[in-house]
Amino acid sequence: MSSTGRVVLGWLLATAALAACGGVTTTEPASLQPTSAPAQPTQAAVQPTEAAQPMPEGLMLPPVNPLELSGTVVTAGSSTVFPLAERMAARFEDEGFAGTITIDSIGSGAGLERFCVTGETDVANSSRAIREGEVESCRAIGREPVEFRVGTDALAIVVSRENDFIQNATLQELALIFSTASTWSEINPAWPSEPILRFIPGTDSGTFDYFVEEVFDQDEGPILVAANTQLSEDDNVLVRGVLGSPYAVGFFGFAYYAENADVLRVLDVEGVPPTAEAVDDGSYPLARPLFLYSDAAIMQAKPQVAAYINFFLTYVNEEIVDVGYFPASVDALDQSKKAWLGAMGRGG
Amino acid sequence: MRWEGEAELSLRRRPRRREALIQGFLFLCGALSILTTVGIVYELGKESLSFFTRQLWENSNKPLAADLAPDDPVMLVGTAGAALRRGDLIRVHDEIMQVTAIQGLRLTVERGLRGTAAAAHAAGIQIFRGNRVTLLEFFTQTQWNPQIGKFGILPLVNATLMTSIVAMLVALPLGLGGAIYLSEYASARARAMLKPILEMLAGVPTVVYGYFALTFMTPMLRSIFGRDLVEIYNTGSAGIAIGILILPLVTSMSEDALNAVPRALREGAYALGGTRLETAVKVVVPAAFSGIAAALLVAVSRAIGETMVVAIAAGAGPALTLNPFRGAETMTGHIVRISGGDLSYDSIDYNSIFAIGLLLFLITLGLNLISQRVVRRFREVYE
Numbered sequence: 001m002s003s004t005g006r007v008v009l010g011w012l013l014a015t016a017a018l019a020a021c022g023g024v025t026t027t028e029p030a031s032l033q034p035t036s037a038p039a040q041p042t043q044a045a046v047q048p049t050e051a052a053q054p055m056p057e058g059l060m061l062p063p064v065n066p067l068e069l070s071g072t073v074v075t076a077g078s079s080t081v082f083p084l085a086e087r088m089a090a091r092f093e094d095e096g097f098a099g100t101i102t103i104d105s106i107g108s109g110a111g112l113e114r115f116c117v118t119g120e121t122d123v124a125n126s127s128r129a130i131r132e133g134e135v136e137s138c139r140a141i142g143r144e145p146v147e148f149r150v151g152t153d154a155l156a157i158v159v160s161r162e163n164d165f166i167q168n169a170t171l172q173e174l175a176l177i178f179s180t181a182s183t184w185s186e187i188n189p190a191w192p193s194e195p196i197l198r199f200i201p202g203t204d205s206g207t208f209d210y211f212v213e214e215v216f217d218q219d220e221g222p223i224l225v226a227a228n229t230q231l232s233e234d235d236n237v238l239v240r241g242v243l244g245s246p247y248a249v250g251f252f253g254f255a256y257y258a259e260n261a262d263v264l265r266v267l268d269v270e271g272v273p274p275t276a277e278a279v280d281d282g283s284y285p286l287a288r289p290l291f292l293y294s295d296a297a298i299m300q301a302k303p304q305v306a307a308y309i310n311f312f313l314t315y316v317n318e319e320i321v322d323v324g325y326f327p328a329s330v331d332a333l334d335q336s337k338k339a340w341l342g343a344m345g346r347g348g
Numbered sequence: 349m350r351w352e353g354e355a356e357l358s359l360r361r362r363p364r365r366r367e368a369l370i371q372g373f374l375f376l377c378g379a380l381s382i383l384t385t386v387g388i389v390y391e392l393g394k395e396s397l398s399f400f401t402r403q404l405w406e407n408s409n410k411p412l413a414a415d416l417a418p419d420d421p422v423m424l425v426g427t428a429g430a431a432l433r434r435g436d437l438i439r440v441h442d443e444i445m446q447v448t449a450i451q452g453l454r455l456t457v458e459r460g461l462r463g464t465a466a467a468a469h470a471a472g473i474q475i476f477r478g479n480r481v482t483l484l485e486f487f488t489q490t491q492w493n494p495q496i497g498k499f500g501i502l503p504l505v506n507a508t509l510m511t512s513i514v515a516m517l518v519a520l521p522l523g524l525g526g527a528i529y530l531s532e533y534a535s536a537r538a539r540a541m542l543k544p545i546l547e548m549l550a551g552v553p554t555v556v557y558g559y560f561a562l563t564f565m566t567p568m569l570r571s572i573f574g575r576d577l578v579e580i581y582n583t584g585s586a587g588i589a590i591g592i593l594i595l596p597l598v599t600s601m602s603e604d605a606l607n608a609v610p611r612a613l614r615e616g617a618y619a620l621g622g623t624r625l626e627t628a629v630k631v632v633v634p635a636a637f638s639g640i641a642a643a644l645l646v647a648v649s650r651a652i653g654e655t656m657v658v659a660i661a662a663g664a665g666p667a668l669t670l671n672p673f674r675g676a677e678t679m680t681g682h683i684v685r686i687s688g689g690d691l692s693y694d695s696i697d698y699n700s701i702f703a704i705g706l707l708l709f710l711i712t713l714g715l716n717l718i719s720q721r722v723v724r725r726f727r728e729v730y731e
Contacts, residue, residue, distance in 0.1 A: 106688070197579065202685065203495055221496045230581060230665040230675055233688050237664065240562075244580025 077111020108206025514587025605639020
């Protein structure tokens with residue numbers, strides 16, 4: 001029985017693999033998530049940049065010439081980092097990179113798992129810092145994660161534009177909104193006694209982890225058992241859900257709010273609106289760093305990966321505001337650039 | 349008698365190599381589907397088994413009351429938290445122990461079990477109690493949330509039933525009506541036009557039906573019943589879309605069944621003065637009942653297993669509700685969402701989707717068995 005099973009499974013896997021690959025020689029696993037095909041020459045707002053154009057401030061990395069590079073750059077991870085990574089990848093390809101960059105939007109935890117456990121990816125995108133356990137898994141497969149801070153996201157608490165009763169929420173109110181309260185009026189009698197419809201990122205996402213950490217003190221129980229809760233790793237599903245009712249509320253990375261700012265409204269948290277200044281000076285309570293993780297050995301073995309990260313770090317500040325996030329401080333970015341130089345063995 | 353030079357006449361069957369080859373190939377084709385099923389069942393069973401046998405640790409909230417030395421078989425615990433019982437497997441920090449006797453707040457334990465090492469533990473540390481997902485819990489609890497130890501499959505099954513029932517409410521009358529029209533009323537020309545169009549419906553990718561439900565059915569339901577009543581993701585619109593999706597199946601199979609009723613029966617009914625409607629409803633449909641019932645049961649199986657439509661339109665959080673205007677995640681929808689992000693292999697989430705898959709498989713298998721019985725039981729044999 002078991003040997004028959006194994007034979008059949010082998011056959012199934014072979015068939016599946018054939019079907020997935022469709023004859024193309026690639027070792028990338030098939031993925032449920034739509035893989036971005038960033039080879040869009042129509043990317044507006046991207047000006048051809050000379051490779052060696054100096055940055056106005058901060059450390060400079062050795063110039064990259066995308067024209068000389070090819071091969072694959074396999075990345076996966078945070079859906080929050082996704083729009084930024086997609087933009088940077090598109091620009092990298094616009095400037096002549098002939099290989100392919102895949103970006104799977106599967107959540108930070110899942111992305112780090114692909115990077116550290118299965119070792120399928122070259123770069124993990126993450127909207128939270130890597131955890132101790134994940135670093136250990138990485139070491140177990142011979143990878144030493146190198147951290148690159150690329151920007152800052154302000155987690156946006158959003159409601160529909162039709163919602164006219166809530167402007168501001170304290171962290172305490174947020175904890176109630178996303179857990180035990182069943183109607184709005186239970187939290188504040190001035191609010192309508194309508195059920196709260198919740199739309200939150202799935203449990204694989206760094207956004208979920210971050211929110212639970214900040215608002216629920218790392219206890220994911222209350223938010224998961226809350227009634228009327230829809231979870232999705234796809235932020236567009238959440239946007240659509242929040243749009244559906246004046247009594248709906250959700251949260252996700254700021255870029256998805258920026259993209260839908262005409263129909264969504266973002267709440268102040270503890271009286272502070274998520275603006276560039278508030279994120280910069282740290283007064284907005286739900287601001288968090290965005291990261292790329294890679295490994296020195298991979299970067300040295302695959303020059304296109306090193307070049308992609310270099311390019312990312314060099315030009316991220318020209319794109320990040322447009323995507324809807326906030327630039328990392330010059331210091332933080334310099335730190336990342338030093339990490340790059342260190343990983344490439346060129347000293348800090 | 350034999351003449352010189354005459355070849356021996358052999359009456360034995362000559363081996364036909366090509367024939368054997370073809371026969372073998374055809375057998376393989378048939379065997380393949382069976383082997384595939386066996387493989388799937390094996391994998392489902394294996395992973396589900398580890399779902400039900402996996403050791404879970406549940407915080408009993410009971411603290412250790414006094415420091416515990418590595419070789420001390422007796423521990424003192426606080427009064428707070430859930431009670432521990434004799435025989436319970438407990439975990440303190442990294443060490444696994446078994447409770448062998450209890451006197452008040454004094455527990456006698458066997459230390460360092462399951463390959464863990466006995467170690468010193470400080471007072472105040474929380475004790476975790478070993479637990480397993482039981483079948484009873486699986487089928488009777490009303491919350492599904494494997495990450496926080498809620499293992500009641502009911503909300504998912506309920507949502508699957510909701511979408512399937514709505515789908516059948518759409519597909520049954522429309523499909524049967526369409527089949528009766530095509531088989532009893534339609535002119536040859538109308539039939540030649542309608543059937544291909546209907547079969548075209550079957551060729552539409554299900555993802556299209558999903559967005560049809562989300563961007564057309566849901567707004568329509570909301571404009572009829574009011575925005576506050578109908579949520580943006582709801583089982584009703586998904587069910588209606590599935591109903592349209594399985595319509596060609598119901599119509600086509602029912603029509604075949606109606607067509608198979610001998611002409612003599614119809615002529616007999618007409619001869620007795622029956623109108624076309626009476627003939628169709630009172631004679632032809634009952635005569636074709638077994639075929640129609642089989643069609644419906646196959647359609648129900650299809651509706652239960654439908655994935656893309658519910659993943660897009662039905663909702664993405666388990667909810668136990670009988671209201672078709674509310675969002676609720678079905679079994680298939682949950683599998684899609686959970687496996688959409690990458691899952692840690694060998695996590696409880698990963699095993700749980702196989703348990704759901706196995707249950708789905710059993711439901712569909714059961715329906716198919718019932719449909720076979722129905723066909724046999726109600727079959728009308730003519731001639």
